[in-house]
Amino acid sequence: MRVAVMENTEENLQNIKNCLHLLIPCSVVKGFTDGKAAKDWCEAHSGEIDLFIGNWWSFEEKTNGPEGANIISIVKWKKKPKIILCGDEEMFRNWSKKE
Numbered sequence: 730m731r732v733a734v735m736e737n738t739e740e741n742l743q744n745i746k747n748c749l750h751l752l753i754p755c756s757v758v759k760g761f762t763d764g765k766a767a768k769d770w771c772e773a774h775s776g777e778i779d780l781f782i783g784n785w786w787s788f789e790e791k792t793n794g795p796e797g798a799n800i801i802s803i804v805k806w807k808k809k810p811k812i813i814l815c816g817d818e819e820m821f822r823n824w825s826k827k828e
Contacts, residue, residue: 730780735783735800741815764795765795778808780812783800783812785815
């Protein structure tokens with residue numbers, strides 16, 4: 730299984746990669762903390778990625794390129810991967826209250 734992971738910190742990225750290697754030992758994981766690099770890589774490999782795990786930053790947070798949630802809609806996928814979005818409790822609470 731080929732997995733692309735976009736996170737906002739190296740620590741978060743490493744934690745997710747460690748979990749993936751425990752749960753899916755044969756997985757090939759490509760990780761990013763730079764949104765532009767993640768977008769470019771995903772576009773170049775848009776038919777090969779089985780799972781995309783992306784962060785969901787709050788609007789106040791300084792970002793390094795597009796966040797993981799935006800990469801999903803920006804990339805022109807040849808084959809759209811399964812998607813998991815990660816965010817903190819406050820981010821999901823605020824999102825769920827929007828009308």
